[in-house]
Amino acid sequence: MRIIVRGAHDEATRHRIRRAAGAARVEFDAAAEGIELADAVVGDVPDPLLARAGRLRWVHSPSAGVDAVLSDALLASEVTLTSSTGNGAIPLAEQAMLLVLMLDRDVPRWLRAQSERRWDRYVHGELAGKTIGLYGLGHSGLDLAAKAKAFHMRVLGLRRSGRPADHVDELLGQDDFPRLLAESDYVVVTAPLTAATAGRFDRAAFAAMKPTAGFVCVSRGGIADDAALLDALRRGEIAGAGLDAHGVEPLPPDSPFWTLPNVIVTPHNGATTRETARRGLDILLDNLGRFARDEPLRNIVDKAAGY
Structure with a gap:
């Protein structure tokens, strides 16, 4: 049995990988030159490599999301795909709460005042009693629900499966998407990027949100239509946005998101x-x-579902 591991790994990590694989032969090969003889690959397998991989049975994505590795060829194959989903749930939920808090208290205004050594006191918001709508209730969404409840927020959660979820006041289905938008003071995207979620936040979605609401995306860009989001922010259809995930990454230097006063940008970090x-x-x-x-x-x- 042969396993190819792509990417850079220090010697201590390589030792742990070899030990975990038991009697299997592990090759650390960034180019995956020997893929014809590989039974498994850790990392991306572009279509030209996949076409040569006659023995391949398993591909593992080191990332939680698989949109970057799930090609049409891999989707059509019988190769099993696994992911590292859940590995970043805790910090992603923390990032979402950070962005929600920064928007609610207009933290950029304090930072501007600090840079100018100016004492600027103003009336700001508080999260207690507000409604947070979670678009996606995977690992990060569920962890965020618990954190939001700790801030005494009302939590709405939308998930495809309909499975019950702790710390969620109301579980919504796909048909309830307009309600999630209309009732939330903050809409947070924690869903994966799939054929079903791509562009889900379009002009109509942003128009359905409260003009006082904030939009936060920490999972994947592309779930929001960037042009629609920019238009909604400029027109005041929503109050602001906190964006860690972007439609184009790295975010180009000339992107308007950098300079909009009601937007907080972090580099998918x-x-x-x-x-x-x-x-x-x-x-x-x-x-x-x-x-x-x-x-x-x-x-x-679930390769058909995309996660």
Whole structure:
């Protein structure tokens, strides 16, 4: 059995990967030159490589999202795809709460005053009693629900599966999307980017939100239509936005999002923690052992659904 691991890894990590794989032969090969003989690949497998991989049975994405690796060819294949979903849930939820708080209290105004050494006291908001609408209730959405309840917020959660969720006051289905928009003081996107979610926040969606509401995206850009979001912000259809995930990354220097006074931009950095990396490696090591022992894998992706 051969396993190809793409990407850079220090020697200590390589040792842990080899040990977890047991008797399987592990090759650290960024180019995946020997993919014809590979039974598994950790990392991206572009279509030209996939076409050569006659023995391939398993691909593992080191990222929680799989939109970057789930090509049409991989979707059509019988190769099992797993992900590191859940590895960054905690810091992503923290990032979402940070952006919500910054919007609610207009923290950029304080930062501007500090840079000017100006004592600027003003009446700002508080989150207690406000409604947060979570578009997506995966790992990060569920963790965010608990954090929002700790701030005494009312939590609405929209999820495709309809499974009950802790810390959610009302669970909504896809048909309730207009209600999520209309009732939320903050709408937070924690869903993966899939065919079903791409462009879901269009002009009509932003027009359905409260003019006092904020929009926060921490999972994937592309779920919001950038042109529609810019128009809504400029026209005052929504009050502001906190964006860690963007439709184009890196965000181009000439993007209007950088300079809009009611927008907070962070560079898709919310889950970049040592703990995220550690949890992701733990998931990989667990799956390597399972694969070597021919046991069911963890975090199997529903390729048709995209997560």
